[in-house]
Amino acid sequence: MASPSHSTSTLLVRLREHGGDDGAWSQFVDRYGPQFYGWCRRHGLQDADASDVMQEVLLRVAKGVKTFDRERANARSWLFTILRNSFRDWLHHRDPAPGGDVARALLESKEALDDLERRLAEEFDLERKEVAEHNVRSRLRGAATWLAYELTCRQGLSYTEAAERLKIRRPHVIRSRNRVIKMVAEEVRSLAAAEESRQGP
Amino acid sequence: MDTCPSDDLWRIYLMEGLSPEEDEALTAHAETCAVCTQTLLGLAPAEPARAPARPGEPTPPPELMERLRGLWGHAEPEPPGEDAEDPWPQITGYEVVRVLGRGGMGVVYEARHVALNRTVALKTIRRRRDAAPRGEEVSRFLREAEAVARVSDPGIVPIYEVGRDADGFPYMALEFCPGGSLAARLADGPLPPREAAAMARALALGLYKVHACGVLHRDVTPANVLAAADGTWKLTDFGLAKLAEAPQRLTQTGVVRGTPLYMAPERFQEGPAEPDGRSDVYSLGAVLYEALAGVPPFQGASVADVVHQVASVEPVPLRQRRGEVPRDLETICLKCLEKEPVRRYASAEALADDLRRFLADEPILARPPGALRRGWKWCRRHPVRAALACAGVGMLLILLVGLFFLNAEKNRTELARQGEESQRIEAQAQEAVTRATLDFVESKVFAAARPKDQEGGMGYDVKLADALKASLRFVETRFKDQPLVEARLRLTLGNSFEENKGGGKQRKTKGTA
Numbered sequence: 232m233a234s235p236s237h238s239t240s241t242l243l244v245r246l247r248e249h250g251g252d253d254g255a256w257s258q259f260v261d262r263y264g265p266q267f268y269g270w271c272r273r274h275g276l277q278d279a280d281a282s283d284v285m286q287e288v289l290l291r292v293a294k295g296v297k298t299f300d301r302e303r304a305n306a307r308s309w310l311f312t313i314l315r316n317s318f319r320d321w322l323h324h325r326d327p328a329p330g331g332d333v334a335r336a337l338l339e340s341k342e343a344l345d346d347l348e349r350r351l352a353e354e355f356d357l358e359r360k361e362v363a364e365h366n367v368r369s370r371l372r373g374a375a376t377w378l379a380y381e382l383t384c385r386q387g388l389s390y391t392e393a394a395e396r397l398k399i400r401r402p403h404v405i406r407s408r409n410r411v412i413k414m415v416a417e418e419v420r421s422l423a424a425a426e427e428s429r430q431g432p
Numbered sequence: 433m434d435t436c437p438s439d440d441l442w443r444i445y446l447m448e449g450l451s452p453e454e455d456e457a458l459t460a461h462a463e464t465c466a467v468c469t470q471t472l473l474g475l476a477p478a479e480p481a482r483a484p485a486r487p488g489e490p491t492p493p494p495e496l497m498e499r500l501r502g503l504w505g506h507a508e509p510e511p512p513g514e515d516a517e518d519p520w521p522q523i524t525g526y527e528v529v530r531v532l533g534r535g536g537m538g539v540v541y542e543a544r545h546v547a548l549n550r551t552v553a554l555k556t557i558r559r560r561r562d563a564a565p566r567g568e569e570v571s572r573f574l575r576e577a578e579a580v581a582r583v584s585d586p587g588i589v590p591i592y593e594v595g596r597d598a599d600g601f602p603y604m605a606l607e608f609c610p611g612g613s614l615a616a617r618l619a620d621g622p623l624p625p626r627e628a629a630a631m632a633r634a635l636a637l638g639l640y641k642v643h644a645c646g647v648l649h650r651d652v653t654p655a656n657v658l659a660a661a662d663g664t665w666k667l668t669d670f671g672l673a674k675l676a677e678a679p680q681r682l683t684q685t686g687v688v689r690g691t692p693l694y695m696a697p698e699r700f701q702e703g704p705a706e707p708d709g710r711s712d713v714y715s716l717g718a719v720l721y722e723a724l725a726g727v728p729p730f731q732g733a734s735v736a737d738v739v740h741q742v743a744s745v746e747p748v749p750l751r752q753r754r755g756e757v758p759r760d761l762e763t764i765c766l767k768c769l770e771k772e773p774v775r776r777y778a779s780a781e782a783l784a785d786d787l788r789r790f791l792a793d794e795p796i797l798a799r800p801p802g803a804l805r806r807g808w809k810w811c812r813r814h815p816v817r818a819a820l821a822c823a824g825v826g827m828l829l830i831l832l833v834g835l836f837f838l839n840a841e842k843n844r845t846e847l848a849r850q851g852e853e854s855q856r857i858e859a860q861a862q863e864a865v866t867r868a869t870l871d872f873v874e875s876k877v878f879a880a881a882r883p884k885d886q887e888g889g890m891g892y893d894v895k896l897a898d899a900l901k902a903s904l905r906f907v908e909t910r911f912k913d914q915p916l917v918e919a920r921l922r923l924t925l926g927n928s929f930e931e932n933k934g935g936g937k938q939r940k941t942k943g944t945a
Contacts, residue, residue: 257501264500268492282496289500370520370528390469402462402472406446409476416477417530 241358243306246296256293262358264289266350267314274343275333284321284334291317306426307355311348363418367411375399379407380415436468437461439475446475448527449549521556521597526605528554542608545592552592552605570602577604579647579670587638589658589668609666611659614723618654621726625757628723629764629787631657631665635716636784638667643709643780650707652715653694654722692735693728694718697743697771710773713780717768724761725753729769743771760796767798 242262245255264285271281292313299309315338322334337343364385371377375397382393383404390408394401437445437458444450445458462468520528525546532540532553543554557573580591593605614631617623623631635657642649649670656669692700696714699707722728729747732738747769750762764786770776777783777798789796839862 260497260500264497265491269486269489272490278490278493281490282492285492286496286500400459400463402459402469405462405469405472406448409446409472412476414529421530 241306241355241362243296243299243310246293247299259292260289262354263292263310263351266354267347270343270347270350271337274337274340274346276337280334284318287321288314288317291320307348307351311351314347314351315344359419359422360415363415363422366418367414370414371411376407377411379404380411383408384412436465436471439471442468442471442475446472447544447549448546521554521599521601521603523554523595523597523603526552526554543605545605551608551610553589553608555604555606556597557601573602573604577602579642579645580604580606582645582647583638583641585638585641586664587634587636587666588642589660589666606668607660607666609658609660609668611661611663613655614657614659614665614719615654617659618722618726622754623723625724625761626791628720629761629791631723632716632720633784633787633791634665635667635719636713636780636787639709639712639716639780640784642667643712648707648709649712649715652712652719654719657719692738692742693730695742696773698773700739700743708773709779710776713768713776713783714770714773716780716783717765717776720765721747721750721769724750724757724765727753758790759800760790760798763798763800764790764796766800 242255242259246259249255267288268281268285271284272278276284292310295313299306318334319338322338368377368381378397379393379399382388382396383390388396390401390404393404397404441450441458445455448455450458462472520541523543526543527546529542529544529551532542539556541554541556542551544551557570574594577591577594580588581594584590589609590607591604592607594602596602611617622628635652639649639652647670649667651669652667656667657665658668660666694715696707696711699711718729730738730741730745732741747766750757750765751759764783768776768783777786782797786796786798842862
């Protein structure tokens with residue numbers, strides 16, 4: 232069974248409330264691990280260091296997620312802060328590190344930190360869109376309307392193929408697809424609004 | 433079809449707003465026309481972007497990923513369930529667009545009536561997994577529908593249709609109010625006074641019609657006041673409306689339904705006085721108050737706190753909260769908020785009339801309370817200060833009586849011992865003592881309640897204990913040559929202090945005595 236908060240919550244909130252039980256942790260690792268690793272490598276760290284620091288920061292998130300207060304903190308800035316701080320601690324504890332200079336420079340480079348923030352923002356947007364798709368899908372109860380979107384937008388089938396598969400006419404596939412795109416976009420907006428209102432002024 | 437249909441026609445096609453014949457014709461056309469297929473695809477809103485690929489960027493080693501995933505359980509994600517909390521209702525003829533809001537009992541959706549191409553608000557009963565709608569909820573819902581359907585007024589959100597969806601859950605189609613609720617509007621600050629008055633008047637007229645049908649609204653709150661497409665304010669959500677002739681108390685016994693912030697005091701009281709239209713007048717007054725002041729008349733940390741204030745504390749006058757509120761409008765608003773129903777407007781119509789007079793710059797009928805009532809209201813508004821004043825008067829009396837007996841006692845013994853002449857001298861001396869003591873009480877003890885910037889003043893909010901403490905300082909210096917008076921004063925002050933607060937200080941005081 233999907234947990235009740237599954238449909239409307241981001242990974243961080245699910246982690247905080249249900250631990251890794253509902254698969255949120257695996258999803259979190261799969262989503263944010265490679266982003267962070269890729270960021271380290273892009274800014275000059277070797278594989279060994281990048282792997283090491285990635286492990287460190289993910290551990291810190293796992294331990295620290297209980298302190299994340301969704302009413303107060305913006306999830307994105309919370310995550311950014313904890314990533315940056317655990318990176319700093321990692322650097323501090325393994326001094327003198329091979330490649331320590333690169334890592335230090337990375338922490339002090341505005342451009343690199345901006346890049347990290349941008350990557351986190353992209354992942355958050357993607358996550359929100361997936362939550363929105365999930366919500367729309369369960370509302371439509373897997374009807375043909377949803378399948379038209381699923382096959383064409385998510386699985387990359389052509390409209391003709393989707394029409395054959397669903398045994399409906401091609402313009403109807405497009406009509407359903409358009410409708411779901413609109414619903415998803417609206418759901419994304421209302422999720423964003425809900426997050427904002429939760430954090431208050 | 434020889435020529436390609438216009439974009440507008442395709443838009444209607446996408447919304448399924450065409451007749452079946454037209455729809456069929458356009459479908460057939462699009463199946464063969466590549467241009468129109470592109471048109472159709474282009475009419476979709478831009479799809480939210482997917483995460484950009486970063487080709488060539490290194491990825492972490494798979495075994496590291498595996499290890500990290502295992503760090504915290506290793507359950508695979510559940511497939512998305514089909515049974516989300518609130519699956520959207522499937523109602524023939526309507527296309528549900530989005531959730532507008534959720535209440536205790538129901539969910540409100542924005543939907544489109546396909547045939548009429550009209551946007552409506554669809555109100556439904558909250559749906560539970562595998563749960564059939566409960567009879568009580570349905571009957572409440574239907575009575576609500578009945579109540580709304582009986583009223584037609586610009587101040588009331590009209591109801592279009594009532595029915596049941598594919599699963600047997602009842603629904604209600606209401607006029608869609610795109611302007612949102614008054615509660616949301618007030619988050620940006622209070623309304624201009626005249627606009628607030630016009631709103632209250634529209635709502636009062638609507639309420640009057642509702643009352644005339646034998647229906648009380650019972651839940652007039654800013655959340656239930658909506659801005660229609662034309663900008664006018666309308667009352668909605670008759671979830672608590674109780675038809676006058678319906679059986680009593682559908683809710684559990686003793687459970688008060690509604691928001692206490694806007695509920696009339698008599699709504700909390702069990703007793704012969706059944707709430708009537710004047711309870712709604714009170715709630716509307718509370719809504720008007722918040723529209724003008726930005727805050728509800730009473731705020732409290734808990735429901736019990738609010739209930740207590742509603743029952744026994746007077747609201748802060750509007751003009752103290754916001755100086756630009758016209759005096760007449762304040763008078764009208766506070767008349768609605770009177771604790772006793774008989775002091776309020778007798779009907780919503782009377783309230784609407786007075787608001788009309790205010791808006792037309794005519795003299796209003798409501799009168800501000802007189803001086804005596806204002807004093808009484810002040811006491812209700814400032815129970816602590818009133819109690820302090822009472823305690824002060826009481827103290828003074830005790831001191832006077834005490835001094836009287838002290839003198840009488842002394843006079844009697846002295847008289848017995850001395851002649852008339854010395855008697856007279858002594859009596860004069862005693863009188864001087866009494867006067868000195870009174871002066872002292874006046875200038876030192878009660879001085880503490882003066883504003884801070886005046887001599888001896890500690891501010892109006894001073895506690896009795898603080899005043900006593902402050903005055904003790906003067907006892908010694910002032911009555912140095914009159915040890916008996918000093919001792920007596922110390923004792924009295926010490927006792928008062930003990931009764932008032934306790935602590936170590938008064939013991940020392942009495943010790944000196």
